Amino acid sequence: MIKNFKWLFLVSLTFVACTNNDDAVVEEPVSAGTANFSKYVALGDSFAAGYSDGALFIEGQKGAYPNLLSQQFAAAGGGTFTTPLMADNVGGLLLGGNVIAAKRMYFNGSAPVTVSGTTSTEVSTKVSGPFNNLGVPGAKSYHLVAAGYGNVAGVAGGLANPYFARFSTSATTTVLSDALAQSPTFFSLWIGGNDVLGYATSGGVGVNQTGNNNPATYGANDITDPGVFAYVYNSLITNLTANGAKGVVANLPYVSTLPYFTTVPYNPLTTSVLGSGNTAVGQATISALNTQLYGPLKSALTYLGAGDRINLLSTTASNPLLIKDESITNLSAQLTAVLTPTLGAQTAAFYGAIYGQARQATATDLVLLPTQSVIGTAPTASNSGLGIAPPSPLNKFGITFPLQDAHVLIPVEIDAIKVATDAYNSSIRAIADAKGLAFVDAKAIMTQLSTTGIVSNSFTMTTTYVTGGAFSLDGIHPSPRGYGLIANAFIDAINSKYTSTLKKHDLGKYRILFPSSL
Structure with missing residues (x-):
C-alpha cells in the first residue's frame, strides 16, 4: 500500500573553492595565550572519536573535532596528537571474527546504503598507545570512570566497550586514568549526550533513572540520574585540572533536535x-x-x-x-x-x-x-x-x-530528555565556571542549525537530513563539515578564554558527506 519515501535531492560532494585575493593581508601571529597545548588529550564519546555515517572509520577519525583542534594547536606549541585508528574505511567491528558493528553508509543518489567491502577491525587486536584522542563511541558520563570498561573479555557480555577495549592500556584501567597518565597540559571534554541518547533512539523504551544514583542498575537505554552526572562530571574536571591543566568543555543540545528525530513527518499519509x-x-x-x-x-x-x-x-x-x-x-x-x-x-x-x-500523531510527536x-x-x-x-x-x-x-x-518522553539535559547543562556550566575553563555553548549552536541555519562562506548549514551539510547519514553524528564547525566553535571558546589566537578552519574545504570509496 505504501512505498518507502524517496529522497528528493542529490548531494554535491565537491569542495567549495576559496576566493583568491591579491591584496596582501597581514595575519596576526598564532599564540597559545595563557594556555599550554604541548600535551593535549580529548575525552568524550562518539563525537570526539569522529563517528559518522553510522560507523567509525579512518577518514572519519581524522576529521574528528579533537584532531582538527590539534592541527591548529600545532602552530601554538601543540605536540603530537595520536588517535587509535580503525583498520579500514569500511567501518564496523569484529569480535572473534564475528561482526558486532555495522559498516558505514554512503548516499547513492537516492538513499543511504551500506558501502561494499569487508570489515577488518578486530576488537581483540589491541593497538598500542597511549592515545591522545580518548573519544569512545557509546560512552556515557559514568563510563569514563568505570574500571574494566576497556576489558576485551567483557565486551561480549556488554560489560565493556569494544572501541575502548581496542586501545585501553589495561583491562582494569579507566578512560580518565589513561588520560591522566599522559600528564596533559590541556584537555577537551564533551560528554553526556549518550546519557539520554539511548533513551531517545529507543523511542523512550528505556527507563528514566532520575532519583537512582546507582549506575550499576541502569539499562543501556536509560536516562542517567542528573545527580550521578554531576558527581561524575565534577570528578572528571577536578582530576583533569589537579596539576594545573587548562581545558575546554561543551554543554549538550537536546538530542531530540537531531535529524534522526526531525526528518520523518508525523503526517505523511497523503x-x-x-x-x-x-x-x-x-x-x-x-x-x-x-x-x-x-x-x-x-x-x-x-x-x-x-x-x-x-x-x-x-x-x-x-x-x-x-x-x-x-x-x-x-x-x-x-x-x-x-x-x-x-x-x-x-x-x-x-x-x-x-x-x-x-x-x-501530532506535531508534538x-x-x-x-x-x-x-x-x-x-x-x-x-x-x-x-x-x-x-x-x-x-x-x-x-x-x-x-x-x-x-x-x-511522544511528548512525555521528549520532556524527560529535556529536563535531564537541562540538569546536565547546569552542572557543566557551573563546574566550568568554577574551574575557569573555556565553555562551548553547543546547545545554542544546535538551536541555530535547526532554525535559521548557520551561514559560512557561500553556504548555509542546517540540520536538514542529507542536504543540510551539518550531519551525516545516521542522522545523529556530524558530517565532515559539521565536525569542522564544531572545531571552530571550540577554537572561538579557547581564544576567548585564554587570549590565544588560534586560526579557525575554512569550512568550505570540508565535504558534506563521504563518498562510497575512500
Missing part, C-alpha cells in the same frame, strides 16, 4: 502515498479506511469521551500516522465492551487490545528516522506488542496498526 503514487487508488483507500476502521473507532471513542484520539482521514490533506501512546489512559476494556455488540466478543477484544492506547522504513509494513509477533502478527487488514504499521513505543517519541 492520497498519493496511500495509493502508491496513484491518487485515485489513494482516495478509494481512504474511503475504505474511514468506513471500515476510522469511522467506527471514532464513534466508539467519542462515546467513551476520547473522540479526539482519532479523526477521519482526509483526501485533500496530509494525514497523521496512527501511533500507540502509553501515556494516555488505556481504554482496551471499554472499547471491547462498546464494540462487542457489533463485532462479537472475540473480535472486539482484539480491537480493544490494539487500539486501547492508539491515537493519531517525533517519528524516528528508522521508522520511515516501517510505515506500511506488516507487524510481526515480535514487534506488534501483542505477541502475534495481526491479520489483514489490521496489519499496516502507522495506517491500520499503531506504530509502537520504539517507533516514536
Whole structure:
C-alpha cells in the first residue's frame, strides 16, 4: 500500500573553492595565550572519536573535532596528537571474527546504503598507545570512570566497550586514568549526550533513572540520574585540572533536535502515498479506511469521551500516522465492551487490545528516522506488542496498526530528555565556571542549525537530513563539515578564554558527506 519515501535531492560532494585575493593581508601571529597545548588529550564519546555515517572509520577519525583542534594547536606549541585508528574505511567491528558493528553508509543518489567491502577491525587486536584522542563511541558520563570498561573479555557480555577495549592500556584501567597518565597540559571534554541518547533512539523504551544514583542498575537505554552526572562530571574536571591543566568543555543540545528525530513527518499519509503514487487508488483507500476502521473507532471513542484520539482521514490533506501512546489512559476494556455488540466478543477484544492506547500523531510527536522504513509494513509477533502478527487488514504499521513505543517519541518522553539535559547543562556550566575553563555553548549552536541555519562562506548549514551539510547519514553524528564547525566553535571558546589566537578552519574545504570509496 505504501512505498518507502524517496529522497528528493542529490548531494554535491565537491569542495567549495576559496576566493583568491591579491591584496596582501597581514595575519596576526598564532599564540597559545595563557594556555599550554604541548600535551593535549580529548575525552568524550562518539563525537570526539569522529563517528559518522553510522560507523567509525579512518577518514572519519581524522576529521574528528579533537584532531582538527590539534592541527591548529600545532602552530601554538601543540605536540603530537595520536588517535587509535580503525583498520579500514569500511567501518564496523569484529569480535572473534564475528561482526558486532555495522559498516558505514554512503548516499547513492537516492538513499543511504551500506558501502561494499569487508570489515577488518578486530576488537581483540589491541593497538598500542597511549592515545591522545580518548573519544569512545557509546560512552556515557559514568563510563569514563568505570574500571574494566576497556576489558576485551567483557565486551561480549556488554560489560565493556569494544572501541575502548581496542586501545585501553589495561583491562582494569579507566578512560580518565589513561588520560591522566599522559600528564596533559590541556584537555577537551564533551560528554553526556549518550546519557539520554539511548533513551531517545529507543523511542523512550528505556527507563528514566532520575532519583537512582546507582549506575550499576541502569539499562543501556536509560536516562542517567542528573545527580550521578554531576558527581561524575565534577570528578572528571577536578582530576583533569589537579596539576594545573587548562581545558575546554561543551554543554549538550537536546538530542531530540537531531535529524534522526526531525526528518520523518508525523503526517505523511497523503492520497498519493496511500495509493502508491496513484491518487485515485489513494482516495478509494481512504474511503475504505474511514468506513471500515476510522469511522467506527471514532464513534466508539467519542462515546467513551476520547473522540479526539482519532479523526477521519482526509483526501485533500496530509494525514497523521496512527501511533500507540502509553501515556494516555488505556481504554482496551471499554472499547471491547462498546464494540462487542457489533463485532462479537472475540473480535472486539482484539480491537480493544490494539487500539486501547492508539491515537493519531501530532506535531508534538517525533517519528524516528528508522521508522520511515516501517510505515506500511506488516507487524510481526515480535514487534506488534501483542505477541502475534495481526491479520489483514489490521496489519499496516502507522495506517491500520499503531506504530509502537520504539517507533516514536511522544511528548512525555521528549520532556524527560529535556529536563535531564537541562540538569546536565547546569552542572557543566557551573563546574566550568568554577574551574575557569573555556565553555562551548553547543546547545545554542544546535538551536541555530535547526532554525535559521548557520551561514559560512557561500553556504548555509542546517540540520536538514542529507542536504543540510551539518550531519551525516545516521542522522545523529556530524558530517565532515559539521565536525569542522564544531572545531571552530571550540577554537572561538579557547581564544576567548585564554587570549590565544588560534586560526579557525575554512569550512568550505570540508565535504558534506563521504563518498562510497575512500
